[in-house]
Amino acid sequence: MKKETEYIKKEENHEKLLRAELLFAPLLIICPVLVSVFLINDWYIRGFSTGISTYDGELLLAAIILSGNILFDIPFIKSLKTHHKK
Amino acid sequence: MNKLTAAKQKIVNQQVEIKNKINSIELEAHWFRRVFHTFASCFLVYYLLPDDPWITTLKILIAVGIVVFVIILEYLRIKEIICNSNFFGLRRYEEKRPASYVYFGLALLILLVFFPQQIAIPCILCACFSDPIMGEIRHRFGKKEAYIGGFLICMFFFLITWNTVNVSILILISILGASAAVIGEAKKFWLIDDDFMIQILPAVIIFSVWQILLFGGIDILPAELIPPF
Numbered sequence: 001m002k003k004e005t006e007y008i009k010k011e012e013n014h015e016k017l018l019r020a021e022l023l024f025a026p027l028l029i030i031c032p033v034l035v036s037v038f039l040i041n042d043w044y045i046r047g048f049s050t051g052i053s054t055y056d057g058e059l060l061l062a063a064i065i066l067s068g069n070i071l072f073d074i075p076f077i078k079s080l081k082t083h084h085k086k
Numbered sequence: 087m088n089k090l091t092a093a094k095q096k097i098v099n100q101q102v103e104i105k106n107k108i109n110s111i112e113l114e115a116h117w118f119r120r121v122f123h124t125f126a127s128c129f130l131v132y133y134l135l136p137d138d139p140w141i142t143t144l145k146i147l148i149a150v151g152i153v154v155f156v157i158i159l160e161y162l163r164i165k166e167i168i169c170n171s172n173f174f175g176l177r178r179y180e181e182k183r184p185a186s187y188v189y190f191g192l193a194l195l196i197l198l199v200f201f202p203q204q205i206a207i208p209c210i211l212c213a214c215f216s217d218p219i220m221g222e223i224r225h226r227f228g229k230k231e232a233y234i235g236g237f238l239i240c241m242f243f244f245l246i247t248w249n250t251v252n253v254s255i256l257i258l259i260s261i262l263g264a265s266a267a268v269i270g271e272a273k274k275f276w277l278i279d280d281d282f283m284i285q286i287l288p289a290v291i292i293f294s295v296w297q298i299l300l301f302g303g304i305d306i307l308p309a310e311l312i313p314p315f
Contacts (some may be wrong), residue, residue, distance in 0.1 A: 027124045027125075028121045028122065029121075032124065032127060032128050033129065034128075035128045038131065039312075042134060043160070045315075046313075053164060054309065054313055055309075055313065057190035057246075058312055059249075060311075061207070061311060061312065064243075065127045065130070068124050068214065068215040069121075069127070070119045070125075072117070072121050073124075075117050076118065076120065079116075079138045
């Protein structure tokens, strides 16, 4: 019996889907890094260099976004590499 | 006889190969969905954009435009004008109903447009990070551990966003927000996805607490985490 939480898998179409996934991959990986850099830059310019602590939240947020994304990007990239080796 | 054994072995090998291929697609879809969640944290860049009236209008229009586009795409998929098999990582229960990314986008839009960032940011972080982390903990250890882990992570997000308010309010908001997020994630509805509930339920509860206290003359809302330009 097929479980509801199973993924929809179509053997004949999966190469096309994987190509779409590969196109998405750089966006999924690079965008969060860019946003984090943007937040850190803003914190540095408006907060750190002027000595205003109001902007410290941005640094914290950047750290969360960056670490959270890296945590999941590594297994994602590994799974991509494993599949494309086959 | 040898030919028969060789043919049998060949079939077995082919089956193993197909199974491995399907398992690797399953693994990729699994991580693809997880990464899509964490990627959504990028939309917090919304708060970094200036607060000029025309830019505010423009950023709201862009956000609405993205969600409308996704809803149209989803409508076409459900009506089978676009085939299901063109979408990577869909689950079986999403075949005949809107997929979770639509709910995610809708909840994100509601939070960005209608809620103050002090309420919206921790709720968005819960959906972006607590949800996949809870999923992973559930996958490896079990449900109870996932709820405890999820609660602690959600609480952390509320604690850092509301860290400038007084301690009793901070604890109240963190416990309320984290509980609501975990309930939103744990309670499954057929039509409303947990990606919607994990964001909207804590936001509505905290917004209500804020409004009730504001009515009594107490403003508990902390300073903005991302001051606009």
